[in-house]
Amino acid sequence: MSSAYLLVSHGSRDPRPDIAMQQLARLFSERLPHHEHLVGTATLELNSQPLHQQIEHFAQKAQIYGCDRLKIVPLFLLPGVHVMTDIPGEVTIAQQTLRQEMIIDVRPHLGTHPGMVDLLNQSLVNLNTDALILLAHGSRRPGSQTPIETIAHRLGAVTAYWSVAPSLESRVKEIIATGKGQIAILPYFLFAGGITDAIAQAVEELKLQFPEVSLQLMPPLGASAELANLIWELTN
Structure with a gap:
């Protein structure tokens, strides 16, 4: 066949x-x-x-x-x-x-592939960071965030969402409040596009808002x- x-x-x-x-x-x-x-x-x-x-x-x-x-x-x-x-x-x-x-x-x-977490982890090798944010698009559908939360837990990350709460800005503020100054942001998106461009712009604005903090935006999967x-x- x-x-x-x-x-x-x-x-x-x-x-x-x-x-x-x-x-x-x-x-x-x-x-x-x-x-x-x-x-x-x-x-x-x-x-x-x-x-x-x-x-x-x-x-x-x-x-x-x-x-x-x-x-x-x-x-x-x-x-x-x-x-x-x-x-x-x-x-x-x-x-x-x-x-x-x-x-x-x-x-x-x-x-659904269990190897997705390992693939994400590969992009974090040798990354010098105090905290990791896994940023996904987000949805208001009940239970839709559960897979993201599971992946974030395995990565040792906290979650943020582009379209629903908690937002990227709120997560960054929470992390800064704990005294951590090196934050990596990992977009859970397949490819670069309009949303990842908007995320990059938002990160640049956060860098201006919090100049004492190191914010490192990782690329999408690609x-x-x-x-x-x-x-x-x-x-x-």
């Missing part, structure tokens, strides 16, 4: 995430067996076609290459509405069109061989 692979991300008007997705797809394809080499990317939003049509067109291409199974990997860090509702709904529509000519296998979303390896493991 030969498989094709479709990496599904959110989508962005900023070109950087799409460039990173293409890089990640190339890195991922290097891990495939020789008889499996077809890897594509798709986005849930901000695409000229809805996701189910993207899936259908890629599946038809995969059939030409002799594939009878399509493995879809949602490149989302948290189990929000996109992972739990939107993607399964789009897959159902696509499967009805394709019927039994192609088996669609939706794999667990990226954030496309890497290590991340591609986690995706490969999710497909098996």
Whole structure:
């Protein structure tokens, strides 16, 4: 049985995430067996076609290459509405069109891989800091923060959120109040984009507000061989 692979991300008007997705797809394809080499990317939003049509067109291409199974990997860090509702709904529509000519296998979303914590830890090696803030987007959905809190606990970090409380500024103030002066901020985002630009600007403003404190902003995860390896493991 030969498989094709479709990496599904959110989508962005900023070109950087799409460039990173293409890089990640190339890195991922290097891990495939020789008889499996077809890897594509798709986005849930901000695409000229809805996701189910993207899936259908890629599946038809995969059939030409002799594939009878399509493995879809949602490149989302948290189990929000996109992972739990939107993607399964789009897959159902696509499967009805394709019927039994192609088996669609939706794999667990990226954030479920236990190796994510190790990947985050790699960026902290040799980091000289008194405190670590794990900064995620945040959601008002009940229970949505639990995975972030779990990861933060394993990293020895406190959490902050971009869209809900506690905010980055409030966390920085709390840490400063304890007498710690070297703070690292780790964004829990896949790729650079508009939000990470806004975070960088917010950190610069905090540096002006607290000149006696060292604030170090780490980069988002980005496309890497290590991340591609986690995706490969999710497909098996």
